[in-house]
Amino acid sequence: MTVGVVLNTTGPGNQIDATVRLAQEAAAAGLRSAWFGQVLGADSPQLAAIVGREVPGLQVGTSAIPVFGRHPLVVAGQALTAQAATHGRYHLGLALGTKLLTEGAFGIPFERPVARLREFLTALRQLTETGTADFRGELLTARTPLPARVPGAEDGVPLLVAAMGPRALRASGELADGILPYLAGPRALAEHIVPAVTAAAEAAGRPAPRIVAFVNAVVTDDVDAVREKATEQFAFYEQIPSYARVIGLSGGERAADVAVIGDEKTVAAEVRRYRDAGATDVVFSGTDIAGDADRRRTWALLGDLAD
Incomplete structure (x- = not known):
């Protein structure tokens, strides 16, 4: 069983520098993984890529990017870049999100979240495994008229979902590599x-x-x-x-x-x-x-x- 910690820095200093210092401390303590939340501040995949490159002993992960207000093509690019930067130690977490944040921050109706999750995972799997996609669903379209590969990330990215409800768990079991309860x-x-x-x-x-x-x-x-x-x-x-x-x-x-x-x-x-x-x-x-x-x-x- 792998043990890890969520790294969350506060204070007036540079958040990236402070997070790297915390990650170094975590690795020195013997921890195996460091995870980063995603709300409206620092970009979690970028933060994970920086920490994973600065602290080679840690697995790093995002927990978790909401599927509302994002697109699989953009998230795939972020995740593959982080995977290449960390030489295979990055894990991408996705979430349904919440009505409060989806509608309050993005102005997007929080409708059919599990259906959106299914389409997002289907398109994202194509992109992270092959660097290409040809997906058209009811809610999302993801196509690659140009390649979306990132050399150094050919082995793909583990896809995990912050799922706990019955329908989200079913979708995650069918389409993802694991869950983040x-x-x-x-x-x-x-x-x-x-x-x-x-x-x-x-x-x-x-x-x-x-x-x-x-x-x-x-x-x-x-x-x-x-x-x-x-x-x-x-x-x-x-x-x-x-x-x-x-x-x-x-x-x-x-x-x-x-x-x-x-x-x-x-x-x-x-x-x-x-x-x-x-x-x-x-x-x-x-x-x-x-x-x-x-x-x-x-x-x-x-x-x-x-x-």
Whole structure:
């Protein structure tokens, strides 16, 4: 099982420089992968390409680019460039996105998200594997009157999806290489998510999918204070139906209920529960909410688990 961390920098300094420094620290701690979110700030594939080139020991990934407001031709170019820059260590994550961001930021109706995901993945697979596409769907068209290859990225790019609902899991199992569930605890993974995506992959004749579980986790002695901070910081996700659903399937009511907070023994035991539930990778997010000392302590544990 691969262990990794989401790198998220804040502060007045240069974000790219700060992220590279954090990635170097993560690699020195023994972590195997670094992941970068995509909202409206830094471009995640570019950030991953820079970090992967500066820190050769890390796998790098995007988690995750919404399929609304993007086009497969553009995303393929970004992903293939990152793959060439990192010599095969880049992983592309896609997401359905949310109504709030899609309509509020892009002014695009949030309609038929799973159908759009299917078409996006179909066109993107052609582009990342062959450098060409001839796809015309109901919602998207992707054609290559000129080649879209990137020398150095001939082996393609792993395609992962932040899928947790039944229809998105079915599409991901059929068309992607794995999933990136977030706020899904071991119970939701074992009873709902892993069986659904695995069955879809088997029915489509595809290999067993990767299950890259993103977990809010902190090693700390001040459990009550950190959980209170987590309750405040992660409350935003409770407004989003897909996250609210998976929190409930995990046995929680608040996003903080599925956060892993405690000493090394407690957190290591929870990582094992994720592995036993079917996770092939565990990526820690939110490790910075308790300050640098606890973040470093958390990363040290992850490095030990990786070994």
